[in-house]
Amino acid sequence: MIGTLMLIGLLVVSGSSVKADPYYSYTYDWWGDPVSAPLPYVWSRNINGEDLGVGSFDQARDLCVTDDGEIVISDTGNNRIIWLDRYWNVLRIIEEFQAGDQTDRFNEPLGIYVSSKGHLYVADKGNARVLKFDNDGYYLQEFGSPQSDLKLEAAIPKDFIYKPLKIAVDPAERLYVLAEGVYEGLIEFDVEGKFRGFIGAPRVKPTLADIFWSRFATEAQRSRMALFLPTEYNAVDLDERGFLFVTEKNKIKRLNPAGEDILTLNTRWEPVGDVAAPYKEESFFEDVVARPHGVFSVLDRQRGRIFTYDPVGNLLYVFGGLGTTRPLFRSPVALDTINETFLVLDRRLNHISVFEPTPYARSIHAAIEFYETGRYDDATTMWQEVLSCNVNYDLAYSGIGRAHLRQDEYYQAMVNFRLGNNRKDYSKAFQLYRRQVLGEHFGLIISTILLLLAFRSVNRRLRLVGRLRQRSGKAITWASTASESVTAMERQSTMMSPEVESVREKLQTLRDSLRYSTHVIFHPFDGFWDLKYEKRGNAVAASVILIVLVMTYIFMRQYTGFIFNYRDPARLNIILELLSVLVPFFLWCSVNWALTTLVDGKGTFRDIYIATAYALVPIILINIPLTVLSNFITLEEGSFYYFLLTVAVIWAMLLLFFGTMVTHHYDMAKTLLTTIGIIVGIGAVIFIGLLFFSVINLMVGFVSSVRTELLLRM
Numbered sequence: 001m002i003g004t005l006m007l008i009g010l011l012v013v014s015g016s017s018v019k020a021d022p023y024y025s026y027t028y029d030w031w032g033d034p035v036s037a038p039l040p041y042v043w044s045r046n047i048n049g050e051d052l053g054v055g056s057f058d059q060a061r062d063l064c065v066t067d068d069g070e071i072v073i074s075d076t077g078n079n080r081i082i083w084l085d086r087y088w089n090v091l092r093i094i095e096e097f098q099a100g101d102q103t104d105r106f107n108e109p110l111g112i113y114v115s116s117k118g119h120l121y122v123a124d125k126g127n128a129r130v131l132k133f134d135n136d137g138y139y140l141q142e143f144g145s146p147q148s149d150l151k152l153e154a155a156i157p158k159d160f161i162y163k164p165l166k167i168a169v170d171p172a173e174r175l176y177v178l179a180e181g182v183y184e185g186l187i188e189f190d191v192e193g194k195f196r197g198f199i200g201a202p203r204v205k206p207t208l209a210d211i212f213w214s215r216f217a218t219e220a221q222r223s224r225m226a227l228f229l230p231t232e233y234n235a236v237d238l239d240e241r242g243f244l245f246v247t248e249k250n251k252i253k254r255l256n257p258a259g260e261d262i263l264t265l266n267t268r269w270e271p272v273g274d275v276a277a278p279y280k281e282e283s284f285f286e287d288v289v290a291r292p293h294g295v296f297s298v299l300d301r302q303r304g305r306i307f308t309y310d311p312v313g314n315l316l317y318v319f320g321g322l323g324t325t326r327p328l329f330r331s332p333v334a335l336d337t338i339n340e341t342f343l344v345l346d347r348r349l350n351h352i353s354v355f356e357p358t359p360y361a362r363s364i365h366a367a368i369e370f371y372e373t374g375r376y377d378d379a380t381t382m383w384q385e386v387l388s389c390n391v392n393y394d395l396a397y398s399g400i401g402r403a404h405l406r407q408d409e410y411y412q413a414m415v416n417f418r419l420g421n422n423r424k425d426y427s428k429a430f431q432l433y434r435r436q437v438l439g440e441h442f443g444l445i446i447s448t449i450l451l452l453l454a455f456r457s458v459n460r461r462l463r464l465v466g467r468l469r470q471r472s473g474k475a476i477t478w479a480s481t482a483s484e485s486v487t488a489m490e491r492q493s494t495m496m497s498p499e500v501e502s503v504r505e506k507l508q509t510l511r512d513s514l515r516y517s518t519h520v521i522f523h524p525f526d527g528f529w530d531l532k533y534e535k536r537g538n539a540v541a542a543s544v545i546l547i548v549l550v551m552t553y554i555f556m557r558q559y560t561g562f563i564f565n566y567r568d569p570a571r572l573n574i575i576l577e578l579l580s581v582l583v584p585f586f587l588w589c590s591v592n593w594a595l596t597t598l599v600d601g602k603g604t605f606r607d608i609y610i611a612t613a614y615a616l617v618p619i620i621l622i623n624i625p626l627t628v629l630s631n632f633i634t635l636e637e638g639s640f641y642y643f644l645l646t647v648a649v650i651w652a653m654l655l656l657f658f659g660t661m662v663t664h665h666y667d668m669a670k671t672l673l674t675t676i677g678i679i680v681g682i683g684a685v686i687f688i689g690l691l692f693f694s695v696i697n698l699m700v701g702f703v704s705s706v707r708t709e710l711l712l713r714m
Contacts, residue, residue, distance in 0.1 A: 023319060023320055023321040023327070023328065024036065024039075025037045025038065025039050025040055025317055025318055025319045026318055027315055027316075027317065027318070027392075027393065027394075028269055028275055028315060029392070029394065029421070030268055030394070030421035030566075030568075031567075031568050032268075032269060032275055035392050036392075037317060037318075037360075037390050037392070037393070038358065038360045038389050038390055039319060039358055039360070040308075040316075040317035040319055040357065040358055040360055040361035040364070041306075041317075041319050041342060041355040041356065041357055041358065041361060042355065042356055042358060043326070043327035043353065043354075043355055044341075044354040044355060044356045045353075045354050046326065046349075046351045046352065046353050046354070047088060047351060047352045047354065048350055048351035048352075049075075049350065051088075052082070052084065052088060052090055053090065054082055054090060054093060055078075056350055057073070057075050057077070057078070057350035057351070058075060058076070058077025058078045058350065059076045059077035059347055059350075060073055060074060060075045060076060060077070060333075060334075060345055060347060060350060061074050061076040061109075061110050061111075061333055061334065061345075061347060062074040062076075062110060062111050062112050062166070062333070062334045062345070063112075063334045063336055063343060063345045063352065064112045064113055064114050064336060065114075065336045065337065065338050065343065066114040066118065067114075067116060067118075068086070068118075069085075069086035069338050069339075070083065070084060070085050070086060070091065070114075071083075071084040071085075071086070071088070071338070071343070072084070072112055072114060072120060073112075073345070073352075074109050074110060074111070074112045074122070075109075076108055076109055076110060078095075079095065079105060079106040079107065079108070079109065080093055080094060080095040080106065080109075081093070081094040081095075081106070081109060081112065081120070081122060081137075083120075083137065086338065092136075092137045094106075094133065094137050097131075097133070097137070097138070097139040098138075098139060099139050099142070104139070106122065106124050106126075106127070106131075107124060107125070107126025107127045108124070108125045108126035109122050109123065109124050109125070110123045110125050110164070110165050110166065111123035111164070111165055111166035111167045111178070112167070113167045113168055113169050114135075115169040115171075115173060116171050117173065118134070118135035119132055119133065119134060119135065119140065119169070119173070120132070120133040120134075120135070120137070121133075121167050121169055121175065123164035123165060123166060123167050123177065124164070125163050125164055125165065125180075128144070128145055128161075128162040128163065128164070129142050129143060129144050129145075129162075129164070130142070130143040130164050130167060130175065130177060130189075131143075141193060142193070143175060143177075143189050143193045144162075144193075145160075145162035146162065146187055146189070146195035147195055161181070162179060163179055163180035163181065164177045164178070164179050164180075165177075165178050165179060165180055166178040166235060166236050167236070168236045168237060168238045168244060169238070170238055170242050170244075170257075171242055172191065173191040174188060174189065174190055174191065174196075175188070175189040175190075175193075176188055176189075176199070176236060176244060177189070178232075178233050178234075178235070178236050178246075180232075181232070182198075182232065183201070183232060184198035184201045185198040185199050185200040185201035185233070185259060186198065186199050186200055186233065186236065186244070186246070186255075186259075198259075199255065199257075199258070199259030200233075200244070200246060200253065200255040200259040200260075200261070201259070232248075233246045233247065233248055234246075234247045234248065234249065234284070234285055234286060234287075235247045235285060235286060235287045235288045235298075236288070237287075237288050237289055237290050237296075238290060239254070239290035239294075239296070240290065240292060242257075243255060243256055243262065245288045245290050245296055246288070247285035247287075247288050247298060249282065249284055249285070250272045250273050250282045250283040250284060250285055250300075251270075251272065251285075252271050252285065252288065252296070252298065252309075263313070264311075264312055264313075265312060265313040266312040266313065266314075266424070267312060267313040267314045267315075268421075269315070270313060271298075271307070271309045271313045271315065273285065273298070273300045273302075273305070273307055274300075274303070274305075281302055282302070283300040283302050283303070283305075283307075284300060284301050284302045285298040285299065285300060285301075286299045286300070286301035286332065286333055286334075286335075287299040287333065287334050287335040288335075289335050289336050289337055291308075291337060292369070293311070293368050293369050293372040293373075294310065294311025294368075294372065295308060295309065295310055295311065295316070295365070295368060296308070296309055297309075297335065297337070297342075298335075299332055299333075299334075299335040299344065301331070301332055301333070303321065303322060304320050304321050304322035304323075304328065304329040304332055305318055305319065305320045305321060306318065306319055306320045306335065306342065306344070310368055310395070311368075311372075314395055316364055316368075316395070317360075317361060317364065319355070320332075320344075327353065329344065329346050329349070329353070330346055330348040330349050331346055331347045331348040331349070332344050332345070332346055332347075333345055333346070333347045340357045340361070340362065340365060341354060341355065341356055341357070342354070342355040359385075359389070360386065360389045360390065363382050363383075363385040363386045363389070364382075364386055364395075366378075366382045367379045367382035367383045367385075367386060367396070367399055370382060371399065371402075376402070376403050376406055377403065379399055379403065380399065380400050380403040383395075383396040383397075383399040383400050384396070384400065387400075394419075394420040394421050394422070395420065396420070397416045397417070397419040397420030397422070398416070398417060398420040398422040398425060400416045401413045401414075401415075401416030401417040401420060401422065401425060401426075401429065402425065404416060404429075405425070405428070405429050405432075408432075410429050410430075410432045410433035410436060411433055413425075413429040413433075414426055414429045414430055414433060417429055418562055423562065423563050423635065424635060426562060426563060427563050427634045427635035427636070428634075430563070430634055431634045431636075434632070434634075509538070510538075510540055510541055510544070512536075513536065513537045513538050513540070513541035514541050514544060514545070516530075516531075516536045516537060517537075517541075517545065517614050517617045518617075518621075520537075520614045520615075520617070520655075521614075521615075521617050521618055521621075521651070521655060524654075524655055524658040524659070524662070525658065525662060527614070528611055528614075528658060528659045528662035528663060529662055531607075531610055531611060531614060532603070532607050532610075532611070532662070532663060537610050537614060538610070539606060539609060539610060541610075541613075542609055542610040542612075542613035542614065543613070545613045545614065545616065545617060545620070546581075546582075546585065546613050546616075548620055549581055549613075549616055549619060549620055550577065550578055550581045550582070552619065552620050552623050552624055553577055553580070553581055553623075554572070554574060554577050555624065555627060556623055556627050557569070557572055557577060558572055559627055559628075559631075560627050560630050560631075561627075561630035561631040561632070561633070562631075563630070563633075563634065563635050563638070564630045564638060564641060565630075584682075585612065585613075585616075587682045587685060587686075588612060588656075588678065588682065589605065589608050589609050589612055590605075590685075591678050591681040591682050591685060592608050592612075592660065592678050593605045593608050594681070595674065595677050595678055595681055596608075596660075596664050596674065599670075599674065600664075601663075601664035601666075601674075602663065602664050602665045603663035603664050607663050608663060611659035611660070611662075611663050612656065612659065614655075614659070615652055615655035615656045615658075615659045616652050616655075616656075617652075617655075618647075618648050618651040618652050618655065619648045619649070619652050621648075622644055622645075622647065622648035622651075623645070623648055626641065626644050626645065626648075629641070656675075657671060657672075657675060660674060660675060660678075
């Protein structure tokens with residue numbers, strides 16, 4: 001009943017705001033495709049300076065919400081700080097302040113932060129300082145440009161110009177400053193204003209190409225190369241446990257006091273904003289806000305969207321966008337929350353947009369809160385409420401699965417983990433379920449094994465007794481009857497038509513040729529020699545092997561165990577699977593034949609075709625039973641699974657190598673060079689093919705445009 005009422009309420013809220021909220025929400029499924037979701041937040045109102053009675057904002061750059069729910073705004077263009085209560089009433093405006101005996105003013109104030117003790121910190125960029133005020137707006141302290149002692153002298157770069165941008169303050173009143181042009185991380189000051197060094201410097205990761213060219217470049221070329229400098233941080237915030245959240249372009253870190261990233265990710269897709277949408281530019285996180293119970297939200301200035309993640313990096317919801325209509329943003333620069341209400345500051349529109357949560361978002365946050373505080377049954381109830389709004393929400397299924405797992409309901413946990421595409425937890429539940437089934441049916445399993453062993457022993461004894469009776473002459477009658485039956489069968493076979501006899505011979509030959517493949521894979525030199533010169537194999541058998549190979553890959557795509565199958569079985573395309581095997585196979589055969597005819601190869605295209613097909617038999621013999629086995633092993637046992645997959649591929653590659661050697665009468669060195677040439681040739685053929693189709697596509701487009709132009713002019 002509650003779920004029905006929440007769903008009706010959500011539909012009413014969403015339906016009433018269709019015109020007011022021209023954006024949509026989505027999440028990403030396991031395969032990275034966006035999946036539509038209900039709106040987690042709806043626009044409530046915009047608040048500007050005129051509404052507050054303080055005049056228009058001018059290039060406002062930051063806002064901060066205190067622990068008491070009061071709101072502080074950095075009105076940068078007007079060089080002032082506006083302090084409001086939770087009801088948007090103006091408490092104070094700081095435009096000038098008394099610093100000692102002098103009256104001082106701001107010069108381009110940017111980042112602001114209110115500590116847990118109620119002290120206001122302002123990054124006064126134009127004056128190269130950070131200012132500290134009490135909760136009544138009175139000046140307390142100034143943090144100037146970092147000055148190092150002898151131990152930290154090398155920490156400050158030469159010609160350093162201090163331009164503080166954003167700040168954060170921990171409960172011990174240590175100040176962390178994000179400054180312009182500083183690549184060493186955050187600047188740390190103690191409570192007395194002394195510089196303590198840099199923390200959390202982003203790591204530099206030059207590409208292999210950068211390293212390669214730097215090795216061979218001249219001094220002049222190196223001087224013109226881009227420096228391997230780390231990226232500056234974009235935003236900083238402090239969570240409820242005193243850890244720092246920082247953003248670097250579209251990456252997020254959670255730093256401990258030692259500057260180490262302790263953000264534990266347990267998700268298919270990292271929290272990088274849009275992960276699979278067809279956008280040319282990546283997300284850029286302009287601001288980050290830490291929320292209760294490990295949840296955090298980031299503001300993407302690239303597309304004006306707000307992404308919210310759980311403590312391990314799973315995407316909870318997305319909303320917002322850029323545009324000219326009222327709820328959308330033009331240039332969002334700051335983000336914060338009052339309880340569950342979002343405040344977004346827009347620098348170009350000079351107003352604050354207020355967004356209120358829907359029942360859908362409230363249920364998500366309640367489920368996370370209950371789970372983090374140990375109220376697992378309540379968390380399950382809330383996840384079910386979420387599913388009543390969005391049946392495609394994977395995290396809800398995982399949350400319900402964890403509840404079943406804690407109650408030892410392993411099968412139900414497996415069902416929900418599978419619905420949520422949670423392979424890691426599914427593996428844990430399956431391991432416990434497998435142990436439970438084996439324990440419950442242990443007696444039956446042992447009895448079945450003993451019966452099979454007993455049956456085998458009795459069968460061996462009966463066969464031994466039969467042989468002894470034949471030797472003692474006690475089975476003469478049976479032998480006479482059998483002899484008569486054989487004679488009758490021979491007579492009947494002689495009466496068969498030549499066509500039937502020919503078919504029988506061909507089937508027998510095909511069976512022998514297929515059976516011989518097991519000899520080839522274990523004795524490659526003798527096997528490939530006999531394939532060519534003793535005619536132990538034929539093209540028909542090779543074609544059958546190729547068909548079975550294609551069916552093997554289709555079988556693997558469809559029936560590999562859930563834990564190890566990272567492809568969507570619903571998207572299985574038999575044509576693509578067919579081409580993925582046949583195209584490389586015939587490319588190898590064709591390039592092999594074309595190249596070896598130029599370097600004294602002794603094999604014909606038929607020989608190459610047969611040898612290549614027989615060389616791929618290990619993939620069939622290993623992958624089919626391994627696919628079945630993958631449904632009965634856990635993630636921890638996956639090393640065995642991947643090891644056998646690798647063995648199959650390496651085995652087939654070695655057989656291809658030996659098959660080429662024997663078929664063309666090459667030595668080891670010549671075979672190696674020929675194999676490299678074949679691989680290069682295949683790459684060349686693929687490149688030429690792509691180039692050909694690209695040219696054809698351009699020609700078709702040109703002809704189509706000319707035809708359209710002529711039709712329009714006629």
